[in-house]
Amino acid sequence: MNDKVINFIREHHMIKNGDKVLVAFSGGPDSVCLLHVLYMMRQELNISLGAAHVNHLLRGDDSFEDESYVEKMCANFGIPCFTKRVDIESMAKEKGISSEMAGREARYGFFNEIIKKEGFNKVAIAHNANDQAETILMRVMRGTGIDGLVGIRPVRNDVYIRPILCITREEIENYCVSNNLNPRIDRTNLESIYSRNKVRLEMIPFIKNNFNKDIVESLNRLASLANVDSEYIDKSSENMYFKFCKEKIGTIIINKEAFNIHEALLTRLIRKSIFYVSGATYNFEMKHIYDIILLQKGKTGKSINLPNNIVAENSYGDIIISMRKFEGHRSIEFIISKQELDEKEVENLRLDGLSYDAVLQVKQNNNKINLNSSDLIKYFDYDKIKQKIIIRNRKNGDKIKPLGMTGTKKIKDIFIDNKVPNNLRDEIPLVCFDDQISWIVGLKISDLFKVNKNTKNILQISFIERE
Missing domain, CATH: 3.50.40.10 (Phenylalanyl-trna Synthetase, Chain B, domain 3)
Incomplete structure (x- = not known):
């Protein structure tokens, strides 16, 4: 297990000598396994560790027992533990987003706080090979492109790393048992009440029993192959972005000449433009990208509203992407x-x-x-x-x-x-x-x-x- 993880870390250049690694630590089997593996390898990798736990206040007493478990395990390992309580239901209602999205926002916001205050430079997240397989299947069912087939990337922005993405859930559970770790169990993960749970509990077992017993490994191999092609296209589209796009104080101007390049590059160029303006591409789908391409073929002055309060406007064939202004004209x-x-x-x-x-x-x-x-x-x-x-x-x-x-x-x-x-x-x-x-x-x-x-x-x- 340790050899498999350390080889995966080195293959993807996740960790450098002397890194300070913050582990996203829920207390469940995946994050417990991740923390324990990194703790056992800390001297070989020459890293220092910390753990961050967000109590979502969603599961009554279980939420507080999770928090207590996390604090005790960190104390046993002698590593710093950072905890925060966030009322996710209230946050989701206030922002008009799902509980899942609110939880993610709260966690990543907390990670960034700790990074700034405590000097950590990596955040380790406990996604595993089964998570990867589930993600790919869900995206295939929605009609994904090559980027969707990449699934969960091992490294993002050179900060967020996933050292156990190469390990199956079965291997994680066996590791926890053999090391007597006794992780916390979220019972909602065992109920077919969410789409991902249905894929996990029903679809993947059905495929294993009837089509391919190695479906998890096969889907992970697909993700790895797609990643090679995607990285090449991304690099090419980045060159086109710098050639055709002008960044101007939270606004992007895409030159009309960009719309003559290959569609594979153009769609990525537009997605990168959206990210520059909004800081994220959540809630954006390919249909929104093609809406922008269609807009460029139309009349000047026409605009369309997009998710995350983004607006795209045709300006004499150029496309202007910016945040939507609700207050009307503001006198300065x-x-x-x-x-x-x-x-x-x-x-x-x-x-x-x-x-x-x-x-x-x-x-x-x-x-x-x-x-x-x-x-x-x-x-x-x-x-x-x-x-x-x-x-x-x-x-x-x-x-x-x-x-x-x-x-x-x-x-x-x-x-x-x-x-x-x-x-x-x-x-x-x-x-x-x-x-x-x-x-x-x-x-x-x-x-x-x-x-x-x-x-x-x-x-x-x-x-x-x-x-």
Whole structure:
């Protein structure tokens, strides 16, 4: 058993010399086996151990007995034990999610807390070969692709590791008996009340008895083979992501050219884009990916709502993926008095809510300034400003007198002419001097405050795009 696990750990480069490993410890057979195996191998691997237990408060007195068992076992091993109690039913109701999803959120949130406070760099989770087989069968029944066939990955994000994924449930139970570990048993796992339990208790035994007695090993082999192909396609799609996608403060812009690449790469590129915006891909299915592909073939300005409060919009063939804004237009405004700027000469502004930060600086005109050096650096006649400089986002009816024009033009029309996506228009700063718009940052400046040969003092405004 130990040889099998340590070879699996080394094959997948799970643990390095000196790692601090936190074991997700429920007290059930799988996690008890995992903790014991790692404890027995701690010197060979040169690791230090800790355990984390979340009491879900779902099983009455049994939940507290599980917690007590966990604490006693850790005390016997002389390793630190971190416990937390979370009312999962209340959490699920409050967030409108399933108890299973709420439990997962609570556990992983707790793991992250401990990692930050205690310096652990790996979290070991006790998924086993039977869990892998069950996961693959459930995904096949839902109509999965190659990524679904990979099932549970041995290593995720170089933090979450599954050292006993190579071990069957029968081997785990035998190990616990032979080492007199007496793990806690969750009786709900023995009842066919959930889909996974039905797969575990009915489907897999039926396949074993009638088709393939080694079905668990066969499905794990399928997962391993699928993983090889999936990793290659993932790497190729990542190259396409960096070529065609632009990350912009919680928003992704997918260039329309991306939709000409092979579908296998495109679907992964879209999934990676969704992950960048929402931080997860839970609740997303392939039909949502294909909805986005279909959206791109439609008209500009059309949008669709997706799970996890995500919205995708067609912007002249590009696809913008961002968080859905429920509050409507939000007014943002920063005001600097001319008197204040006279005293400082330089003002650095953090423009929360907009796409940029700004630097304002007053200079004397020496006729050597390149007025067209950058779209994000512009120069204005400072003496024409009477009282204040305002940096804000758009308002209904906004107009500007563009440089070189005699009349005014609506800001809305300028955004349309320049194909600015709807969801980004509120984030583009407008620079106003007193009551006049002088600059739509990155797009147009006003004729009213232009620098000429008679200008004595210049206001230089530089915008820095935030990553």
